[in-house]
Structure formats: C-alpha cells, structure tokens
Amino acid sequence: MSDSHPKAETDPQLDILSLEKAQRMAEFFSVLGDPNRWRIISALAHQKLRVRDLAAAVEMTESAVSHQLRILRTMRLVSYRKQGRNVFYGLKDHHILNLYQDISEHLDEPED
Amino acid sequence: MSDSHPKAETDPQLDILSLEKAQRMAEFFSVLGDPNRWRIISALAHQKLRVRDLAAAVEMTESAVSHQLRILRTMRLVSYRKQGRNVFYGLKDHHILNLYQDISEHLDEPED
DNA sequence: TGAATACCTGAACAGTTGTTCATGGGTTAA
DNA sequence: TTAACCCATGAACAACTGTTCAGGTATTCA
Numbered sequence: 412m413s414d415s416h417p418k419a420e421t422d423p424q425l426d427i428l429s430l431e432k433a434q435r436m437a438e439f440f441s442v443l444g445d446p447n448r449w450r451i452i453s454a455l456a457h458q459k460l461r462v463r464d465l466a467a468a469v470e471m472t473e474s475a476v477s478h479q480l481r482i483l484r485t486m487r488l489v490s491y492r493k494q495g496r497n498v499f500y501g502l503k504d505h506h507i508l509n510l511y512q513d514i515s516e517h518l519d520e521p522e523d
Numbered sequence: 524m525s526d527s528h529p530k531a532e533t534d535p536q537l538d539i540l541s542l543e544k545a546q547r548m549a550e551f552f553s554v555l556g557d558p559n560r561w562r563i564i565s566a567l568a569h570q571k572l573r574v575r576d577l578a579a580a581v582e583m584t585e586s587a588v589s590h591q592l593r594i595l596r597t598m599r600l601v602s603y604r605k606q607g608r609n610v611f612y613g614l615k616d617h618h619i620l621n622l623y624q625d626i627s628e629h630l631d632e633p634e635d
Numbered sequence: 636t637g638a639a640t641a642c643c644t645g646a647a648c649a650g651t652t653g654t655t656c657a658t659g660g661g662t663t664a665a
Numbered sequence: 666t667t668a669a670c671c672c673a674t675g676a677a678c679a680a681c682t683g684t685t686c687a688g689g690t691a692t693t694c695a
Contacts, residue, residue: 443549509625586656592672
C-alpha cells in the first residue's frame with residue numbers, strides 16, 4: 412500500500428498523529444474551547460437567529476458576537492443566510508450536538 | 524419540576540447554556556485544543572507508556588510532557604500507575620477516541 | 636439624498652497558555 | 666550512604682486569545 416502519511420519518527424510500533432494532523436485537530440477543538448462560543452452554539456441549536464438577537468440572548472456586544480461567529484464560520488460550524496440587512500445564523504452541522512451530549516456524559520461521570 | 528439551573532435571562536423561548544456549564548464545556552474542550560496533547564493521546568491509544576518513552580515518542584522534553592500529563596489527568600483523560608520509579612500513563616476513557624473519529628470526519632468533509 | 640439600521644473588521648490591550656529552565660522528591664543500585 | 670535515575674513542580678517569558686473601541690460597508694426608509 413502506498414500511503415502518503417508519515418510514519419512515527421522514533422519507534423515503528425507507535426503511530427503518533429503527524430504534526431500537521433494534530434494541529435488540525437487542535438485548531439478545531441480550540442474553537443470549542445470558549446464558553447461564549449458554547450452559549451452561542453446552544454442558542455442556535457433551537458432556531459436561526461439574527462446577530463442582533465443572538466447578541467441580546469447571550470448578553471454580549473454585537474461586535475464580540477460577530478467576531479466569534481466569524482471563527483465558527485471558518486470551522487464551518489454555523490450556517491449563514493443574508494436577508495436584507497439582517498443575517499441569520501444557524502447550526503450547520505449536528506456533529507456538534509453529538510459532541511455536546513458525549514462530553515456532558517463525561518463531565519457528569521463520578522470520580523473514581 | 525423543581526430544577527435548579529438558571530433559565531435564559533432574556534427570552535424564555537431560548538434556553539442557553541448557563542455560564543457555569545458553558546465554562547465547564549469550554550474547559551474540557553480547551554484541553555483538546557493543543558496539538559502536542561493530541562500527539563500524546565495518540566501515543567497512549569495503543570499502549571501504556573512511561574513518561575520518559577512518551578517524551579521520546581512525541582519528541583518533547585520530559586518536563587513539557589509532565590506538565591501536559593497533569594492537565595490530562597485533571598480532566599481524567601489518562602490513567603496513572605506508578606511502578607517503582609516509573610510512571611505509566613494510558614488512556615482512561617474511550618470517549619476521546621470517539622471524538623477523534625467524529626472530528627476526523629468533520630475535518631474531511633468537502634467544502635460546500 | 637440623508638439618516639438610521641444591521642453587521643463586519645482592524646487595532647490595541649489585558650488575560651491566558653505552553654514551553655524552558657532550575658530545582659526538588661522519591662526510588663533503585665552500588 | 667551516595668549516586669543515578671525518573672518524574673513533578675514553580676517561576677518566568679514569549680506567543681496566543683478574546684474583548685472593547687472606533688470606524689466602515691451595505692441596506693432600508695423618510
């Protein structure tokens with residue numbers, strides 16, 4: 412098989428994520444590493460919202476929300492629909508809600 | 524039902540994650556938001572390793588790895604077993620590998 | 636056309652993060 | 666006991682992140 416991904420550098424038995432792939436994973440999870448982004452995501456889980464209403468809902472300035480939405484757009488987590496002078500955002504992908512479920516479980520597991 | 528979690532502050536129709544819960548979600552995902560931590564996780568996916576060998580495998584200093592392992596321990600993502608003067612780490616939880624699978628898919632999805 | 640509305644963007648600044656460096660504790664072998 | 670080994674930790678510093686603030690673009694309405 413002529414696979415193009417690099418092998419582990421030190422020990423052939425281990426196969427460690429390549430730096431590039433690890434970087435992509437980290438970039439994605441970093442986007443989910445901000446509490447205000449989670450609040451935005453949760454607000455969009457039930458309905459599409461204008462930036463203005465979203466800002467009011469999560470109690471942030473429109474500017475701050477707009478900055479965050481750009482990041483969520485970059486990671487293709489939200490949908491974007493311009494209608495007149497309003498812009499409606501929604502959740503693009505339901506992987507995210509699955510993540511939310513999974514991690515909620517993990518966080519709720521008892522110590523051992 | 525006498526639930527103790529706070530309701531949305533602005534609009535009863537929306538239910539947005541509480542600040543506290545959003546914070547916990549974000550803290551968890553932040554841990555997965557570092558490329559070197561993903562390389563450590565991938566190394567531990569197949570076998571338990573001593574700090575020393577882990578450091579060699581991911582090509583980091585033992586100190587840096589030790590710092591990162593502490594973070595992973597705090598989030599209960601890795602197991603810890605001390606044996607003489609060696610400490611073996613492994614993956615504690617398989618939620619993480621599921622996450623890895625899910626997000627790989629997301630990252631590999633074509634643009635649209 | 637001019638003003639108001641809805642949203643976006645760049646710069647700057649405070650707060651956070653991850654590494655290195657130096658050191659210290661605990662365990663094993665001589 | 667002494668020396669070597671394995672790992673953990675605190676401080677410090679550079680790099681990154683998210684907000685605010687000021688301004689800018691595009692659309693609607695009077």
